[in-house]
Amino acid sequence: MKIGVRSTDNWMRRWNFPHVIGAIDGKHVACKAPANTGSDYYNYKGFFSIILLAVVTSDYKFMWIDVSGKGSTSDAHLYNASVLREALEKNDIVGFPQPDPIPGDTEDVPYFLVGDNAFALRTYMMKPYSNKEMTRKQRIFNYRLSRARRVVENAFGILANRFQVLLSTMLHEADTVRLLVKTCVILHNLMRSRYPVMQNRLVDVSDQMEWWCLVPGVPA
Numbered sequence: 001m002k003i004g005v006r007s008t009d010n011w012m013r014r015w016n017f018p019h020v021i022g023a024i025d026g027k028h029v030a031c032k033a034p035a036n037t038g039s040d041y042y043n044y045k046g047f048f049s050i051i052l053l054a055v056v057t058s059d060y061k062f063m064w065i066d067v068s069g070k071g072s073t074s075d076a077h078l079y080n081a082s083v084l085r086e087a088l089e090k091n092d093i094v095g096f097p098q099p100d101p102i103p104g105d106t107e108d109v110p111y112f113l114v115g116d117n118a119f120a121l122r123t124y125m126m127k128p129y130s131n132k133e134m135t136r137k138q139r140i141f142n143y144r145l146s147r148a149r150r151v152v153e154n155a156f157g158i159l160a161n162r163f164q165v166l167l168s169t170m171l172h173e174a175d176t177v178r179l180l181v182k183t184c185v186i187l188h189n190l191m192r193s194r195y196p197v198m199q200n201r202l203v204d205v206s207d208q209m210e211w212w213c214l215v216p217g218v219p220a
Contacts, residue, residue: 008097008111010058015148017114018102020126022055022063023152024115026075027160030169031177041174043071048169050177052156053078054185055113060155061192062185067178076118088113088124114149159188 011020028049034041041048051069054062069078079085087093099108110123121127128142160166163184170177 011148012103014058015144015151017144017148019097019109019111020058020114020148021096021111022057022113023149024053024055024079024113024119024125025149025152025156026051026053026069026078027156028052028071029166029177029181031174032169032171034174037070039072041071047071050174050181051075051078052181052185053082054152054155055084056152056155058151059192060151060158061189062155062159065182065185067181070174074118076120079119088122114145116149159184162188162191 008019008021012018028043028045028047029052030047030049031041033048041050043049049071050067051071051073053066053069053075055064057063064084066078066082066084097111099110101107102109112122112124112126113119114126117127117130119125119127126145128145129138131138134142165180166184170180172180
């Protein structure tokens, strides 16, 4: 996974959240129950699956994926066992920006992924406030972070609607399902890059309309 400063600037320009390098989340891809695996592939939603754990860019491209997870595994457990977490811990990712000030400030701030409450808070992982009674500033922060993190959910939606085999229960062996998912992701990125008009227009138009709306806490 390679990261450039330009990609982080796009998060600020499009989603009003600075210093983001990507949004991370997991998606269950349904498959038949693999033989002799018990409940390993049975997820909390009530079906058998493999897990696509992904980091996406601000424009819905996949920059890193892991499809090794079994349905019963949590996103956090899969992430904690991944080479991505190890690389982030060791600061061993090519092009990972060094801390610098966010707009309007002078104090250096690290760059980070944005995730939900399943992930542990780290200097390289930002998550929402979880306390019940939040201040107005905390609510605004959670709103902005949620809006940025939603990009990964939208990317999953675009991927599945483009390759609708991902919406069905695949009757293949688990390793074949993993290969199919990887193939879909590669083709998705290719189409986003080479054929920009072939986008999920409903998602894109929705995001563009929201981008033009006033965001709480942002001066008009």
